[in-house]
Amino acid sequence: MWGSAISGAMIVTEKTGSAKKGAFSSLGRFFGRGGKNHGANPEEDPAAMFKRAMRQNAGSVAVITTVWRGKHVGLTALSMNSLSVDPPAVFLAVGRKASAHDAILASKKFAVNILGEDQRDIAELFSDESRRNRRFKDSHWSQNEDGSPFIIGGVAANVECLLDASYTAYTHTIIVGLATKTQVTGIPPLVYQDGKFGRMKPFE
Numbered sequence: 001m002w003g004s005a006i007s008g009a010m011i012v013t014e015k016t017g018s019a020k021k022g023a024f025s026s027l028g029r030f031f032g033r034g035g036k037n038h039g040a041n042p043e044e045d046p047a048a049m050f051k052r053a054m055r056q057n058a059g060s061v062a063v064i065t066t067v068w069r070g071k072h073v074g075l076t077a078l079s080m081n082s083l084s085v086d087p088p089a090v091f092l093a094v095g096r097k098a099s100a101h102d103a104i105l106a107s108k109k110f111a112v113n114i115l116g117e118d119q120r121d122i123a124e125l126f127s128d129e130s131r132r133n134r135r136f137k138d139s140h141w142s143q144n145e146d147g148s149p150f151i152i153g154g155v156a157a158n159v160e161c162l163l164d165a166s167y168t169a170y171t172h173t174i175i176v177g178l179a180t181k182t183q184v185t186g187i188p189p190l191v192y193q194d195g196k197f198g199r200m201k202p203f204e
Contacts, residue, residue, distance in 0.1 A: 058193035
């Protein structure tokens with residue numbers, strides 16, 4: 001089953017993570033009108049309100065990895081999802097200032113590593129630019145026949161992809177990848193919601 005919909009489960013959260021500020025001032029006209037806005041400050045900046053709304057969208061956490069000119073690179077991605085089953089395809093949004101952005105486009109291949117519930121440390125490692133040079137020293141990984149790296153040892157799934165298309169969208173590039181190989185481990189995924197990492201817990 002392709003996709004990341006959360007059904008029949010609750011999320012148990014852990015410690016608060018970090019999130020970067022965004023700029024969405026042009027969306028102000030869509031907020032602060034109509035029905036009740038529970039728990040919100042009516043004077044809240046529209047950009048902050050939009051950011052807070054989007055933080056309620058719980059989802060899995062992935063590390064995107066690739067190799068370019070012999071160098072392994074990667075980043076943590078929250079904006080990743082399935083696009084199609086036939087053909088099997090995924091899409092992700094990568095900030096154009098991200099250290100791995102250009103390498104993903106140039107190599108035309110990447111792996112989507114959907115992190116397992118005990119891999120919060122990997123999510124934080126690949127999102128910390130100050131530890132960029134340690135990402136493949138402090139994580140368990142392997143590589144396929146062409147040298148492309150992928151994370152092992154606790155992931156929920158790996159999806160190896162070939163870049164099919166890319167589109168510029170504001171501060172990000174939307175990348176479409178065609179899946180060439182998929183592995184599923186059965187380990188529950190790590191979840192991120194409202195600045196917190198968590199685990200899935202099925203309803204009884």
